[in-house]
Structures are given as structure tokens and as C-alpha cells.
Amino acid sequence: MTLTPAVAVQDLKKTYGKVDAVKGVSFEVQPGEVFGFLGPNGAGKTTTISMLCTLVNPTGGSASVAGHDVVGARDEVRRNIGLVFQDPTLDGYLSAEQNLRFHAELYGVPRHIVGDRIRQVMEMVALWDRKDAKVMTFSGGMKRRLEIARGLLHSPRVLFLDEPTVGLDPQTRAAIWGYINKLRLSEDITIFMTTHYMEEAEYCDRIAIIDHGEIVVVDSPEALKASVGKDRVQIHTGDDERAITALRQRFGIEATVNEGAVTFAVAAGEEFVPRLFAELGQPIRSVSVSRPSLDDVFMSYTGSTIRDAEADDKNAWMRAMVRR
Numbered sequence: 001m002t003l004t005p006a007v008a009v010q011d012l013k014k015t016y017g018k019v020d021a022v023k024g025v026s027f028e029v030q031p032g033e034v035f036g037f038l039g040p041n042g043a044g045k046t047t048t049i050s051m052l053c054t055l056v057n058p059t060g061g062s063a064s065v066a067g068h069d070v071v072g073a074r075d076e077v078r079r080n081i082g083l084v085f086q087d088p089t090l091d092g093y094l095s096a097e098q099n100l101r102f103h104a105e106l107y108g109v110p111r112h113i114v115g116d117r118i119r120q121v122m123e124m125v126a127l128w129d130r131k132d133a134k135v136m137t138f139s140g141g142m143k144r145r146l147e148i149a150r151g152l153l154h155s156p157r158v159l160f161l162d163e164p165t166v167g168l169d170p171q172t173r174a175a176i177w178g179y180i181n182k183l184r185l186s187e188d189i190t191i192f193m194t195t196h197y198m199e200e201a202e203y204c205d206r207i208a209i210i211d212h213g214e215i216v217v218v219d220s221p222e223a224l225k226a227s228v229g230k231d232r233v234q235i236h237t238g239d240d241e242r243a244i245t246a247l248r249q250r251f252g253i254e255a256t257v258n259e260g261a262v263t264f265a266v267a268a269g270e271e272f273v274p275r276l277f278a279e280l281g282q283p284i285r286s287v288s289v290s291r292p293s294l295d296d297v298f299m300s301y302t303g304s305t306i307r308d309a310e311a312d313d314k315n316a317w318m319r320a321m322v323r324r
């Protein structure tokens, strides 16, 4: 038996005037998966998620969510999805519980189960003891947790999270991920999320790397890291310039100075270290070898780091502003 994919996307496109925000992406998400879109600001993540949630009309291609077409069956799609977007849409003057009741009514959650369901989702994000407090008194992290609870209230098949932890401190981000992981165990749900944080992409079953409106590669974080095929070696030396020249001349390796250490990529890093000590001809004070990170994956598939890609996007935007 083949299951209907939770999300199926075929050559999906979105053009805003002259900007090709999404240039024909195709992928499938299986039921129960946590699937992430990883890419720098401006890569087209929000535009894609907005098309899947029926908030933006595609320019071309097709997509279905929980088996329903995002253009032809918008109401069915909406009934089957939960949304947590970057900008909070809670009513600060209402209590946490009132916000959820309002949403339950909007989504037609049957009256006789609303009370229990509200308690269940609020307990999941550890907010039940704050149910009567006005949302305006909540911290950013509490609001995001409440939004996740609200997104789950009507038991959606697919939960869409657009940058669920952006702007939150590391501790709160870790807590949000704790809730998301708990959620996978307790609810029969598929999670589709976007992020530009490498550490977050690690939590996903599979990720699609998206850059300039195109999917560059889709796979599990482990498989992607293995595909880079090289380890990262960092050495502390007495003279970085000389070490870099020696690496180039003796091994044909291009190294750079990164985080205060001479850094380069090489296959089977641990086996390379003894050769390095024997043949470099320069004093080495310390050495570390690490497996490739998702940063290295992004770099190897796109040719730049995610931070540099974001800086370029910001610069392009600033140039456009200056030209106006």
C-alpha cells in the first residue's frame, strides 16, 4: 500500500513582477516526517510555505497537501493544516485560553471536545498554568509556544512552521524543539518547517536546501554530511601565512584562516594528520579534526556559507534602496 504524501509539489513557481521568488521546485513529504526547508533570507522559503498554505497563488506548477490541491481545494487544505508564522497573530488583550477558544470556534472544533483539547495542547507546551493570563504579558518564547498550541488545536494533518524559533534566545529555542519532538510522539502529524539555522535543520528527518528560489539538494542531514566526503581540519601554528603556503605547495590544499585557526577540508582527516606533522615543515601547536557540519554541506552545494549568502542578499537590497 502506498500512502498519499502529506505534501506533494511539482514544478511550483512564484513570480513577483521581475522577481522569480520560487523557480519551479519539486519534492514530496511523507506522512509523519519532519521536513525542513533550509536556506538564507530571501531564498524563497516563506513564499513556498505560503503557497502550500493557500495564502499565495502559485504562478505555475502544482501542489497538494494531505491529498488536496492547494488551488482547486483551498478549504480542504485549510481544514487539514495548522500554521505558525513568523509574525505572531495572537490577540494580546485576550487570555491564552480565550485565544485558543476563538480559534477552535473558527475551525469548527466540536464543542464537547474543545475544553479537553485546549488543556491537552496547552499542557504540551507547558502553558496550562498561565491559561488565564493576558497574552500581552507573555514573553516572545511563550507567545511562540502558544501559537504552536493553537496551530495544533484542530488536530491538523500537517503543521507548517515558518522559522519557528527566529528571534528567540538559545534556551527558548531548545525548549521549542523539545515540544516539537514531544509532539511527533504524541500526535499523528507531519511537520513542514523553514529555517536558516543549521542547528535546527539537524532535527529534521530530511531537509531541502534552497537557494535563489531553487532546491539544490534533498536528503537526511546525515546523508548530506556524508556526501561532502571531506573532514574539516583546523591547525594552530606559529605563522599562519607560512603554513597556508606550505599546505598549498606540499599537499595542493587551499586553506583559509577561520575562527583564528588555519582551516581546510580533506578526505579521511585523521589519517592525514600524521602526514601533516611529518611533511608540513612548519611548527604545529595543536590540531583538530571534525566531521562536516551542515554549514560545510551548504557551502559544498551552493559555493558560499549561509551567512555570506544572507549578507549578499542584504547588500543587494541596500543597493536597490540607494538606486531608488
Ligand SMILES: Nc1ncnc2c1ncn2[C@@H]1O[C@H](COP(=O)(O)OP(=O)(O)OP(=O)(O)O)[C@@H](O)[C@H]1O
Pocket: 016, 019, 020, 021, 039, 040, 041, 042, 043, 044, 045, 046, 047, 048, 163
Ligand atoms: N509580496 C512580495 N512582493 C514582491 N517580492 C516578494 C514578495 N514576497 C517575497 N518577495 C521576494 O521573493 C524572494 C523570496 O522571498 P521569501 O520571503 O520567500 O524568502 P525567505 O527564504 O522566506 O526569506 P525570509 O526568511 O527572509 O522570509 C525575495 O527576493 C523577496 O524579496
